[in-house]
Amino acid sequence: MAAMVFIDFQNCFILTLLCFLSLLCYSLFFRKPKNSPGHDLPPSPPSLPIIGHLHLLLSTTTHKSLQKLSSKYGPLLLIRIFNAPIILVSSASVAYEIFKSHDVNVSTRALAAIDESLVFGSYGIINAPYGDYWKFMKKLIATKLLRPQSLERSLGIRAEEIQRFYRSLLEKARKNEGVEISKEAMKLINNTLCRMSMGRSFSEENGEAEKVRGLVGESYALTKKMFLAALLRRPLKKLRIPLFKKEIMSVSDRLDELLERIIVEHTEKLDEKQQDKDMMDVLLAAYGDEEAEYKITMNQIKAFFVELFVGATDTSVQTTQWTMAEILDNPNVLERLREEIDSAVGSSRLIQETDLPNLPYLQAVVKEGLRLHPPGPLLVRTFQERCEIKGYYIPEKTTLVINAYAVMRDPDSWEDPDEFKPERFLSPKEDEKELAFKYLPFGSGRRGCPGGNLSQIFVGTAVGVMVQCFEWKIEGGKVNMEESFEGMNLSMVHPLKCVPVARPQAFSFTCNL
Ligand code: HEM
DSSP states (O other): OOOHHHHHHHHHHHHHHHHHHHHHHHIIOOOOOOOBBTTTOOOOOBBBTTTTTTHHSTTTTTHHHHHHHOOOOOSEEEETTTEEEEEOOSSSHHHHHHHSSTTTTTBOOOOOOTTTTTTTTSSSSTTTTTTTHHHHHHHHIIIIISHHHHHTTHHHHHHHHHHHHHHHHHHHHHTTEEEEEHHHHHHHHHHHHHHHHHOOOTTTTTTHHHHHHHHHHHHHHHHHHHHHHTTTHHHHHHTOOOOTTHHHHHHHHHHHHHHHHHHHHHHOOOOOOOSSHHHHHHHHHHHTTTTSOOOOHHHHHHHHHHIIIIIHHHHHHHHHHHHHHHHHOHHHHHHHHHHHHHHHHOSOOOOOOGGGGOOOOHHHHHHHHHHHOSOOOOOEEEEEEEEETTTEEOOOOOEEEEEEOOOTTTTTSSSTTTOOOOOGSTTTTSSSSHHHOOTTTTSTTSSSSHHHHHHHHHHHHHHHHHHHHHHEEEETTSOOOOOEEESSSSSSSSOOEEEEEOHHHHHHHHHHH
């Protein structure tokens, strides 16, 4: 009898525990956000039971799935991943209202997936809340890397690297060998950015460069997992489950090891360098300075460089690849571009970045490449406080996703939105003010990309050299524009591979170098 009572008690206890756990899981993951009177949430399109709209996020073309959803249900929607709500914006007019009236409120991105990760964790600038650390870093990036005087100082580095890029392509042309445009552009841009920010590039000889490129690739592959882990972090925290922690930390630890070596190298030489300090020198000096305006930590320094390798390089690489793909797919654009370069630069020297202001069509071609193929098609932020947008109530701490891809292909804002027409940026109709909120490849507001000018230089000169010096035989005969958004940036499913054929004047440039 005593045994039966005990069993009943045990069953009862297990049943209660199961009920409690089910309730907890329901409230954490499955319960839909409720409207309260006078607080109408934006409309929510039909979703799948339990997972909500997770299937759209996991698609290889999330930006297009979300674009399709918004063209059917509207430009301001509430979607959800399990129980985590997301406000999805897909038109210029809603984006305009957000950046004009709520910019500070959305000036924080999201929670990091794993705080201690150097890849998009809590130490870096990408996920830094809008506060002192972010302001300190933003000022430093602007003054040491991106303002006109700093760009003037690093002009020599970029000139050397673009010449190296040209020589490498010429070598391939001589051997009649094919090149993968993104790989050549990656070497060019990664070396240039590393030399500009930390005084040296990664060595090709001892495999260091390859290792960095591999780690950067691994980081991209983790992007969607990181987004999901960040989105579900709050509910999962209660269950003490950090999603994908092992995978994320494995990449972070290997990047840490690599940076540790570079930091030791820099620290040893710090006292010798009186002038020409790069960003690494300035950050290390701030680290050692008790009186520094902001007391930076070693992990913040490392995370900054990781985000620079991962975030700033591939965006420019993908833009170079997409822009070249569009040029080769549109022979009339290629012809007009070549005419402009030949007439402004001549046939006796290689194009330089100082030529760019005299090449308006080339600038328009790069802008149009970015409009059709923004490397970061989805801009992610968080509403810190509750607010009202277009008459709808947005609760605090809700994730905001602006589909920049959809905004830049919105037929209400763009004529022939899916066509590659660089001329649209030459028209006086497209004045800067009007463009500000419908042209979003660099995001917008306080947290918009500060690297727009530098990336125009990278892409403009790389594309300029490829058009000025070579004809291109496309492998497979035709460009395949299929898109993939599996990693961090919008890339080509079939990377652009071509054989360069040197134009007659290209050979004479070697004598000038
Ligand atoms: C074609 C090249 C590039 C594209 C398309 C691009 C795009 C973007 C986008 C979409 C964002 C998020 C903006 C937002 O949330 O509103 C961003 C942020 C950022 N980008 Fe870029 N980027 C490029 C190149 C660069 C370069 C070359 C640098 C630096 C040298 C850079 C540094 C940054 C930084 C530091 C942030 C974070 C800003 C913050 O949180 O305040 N980017 N970029």
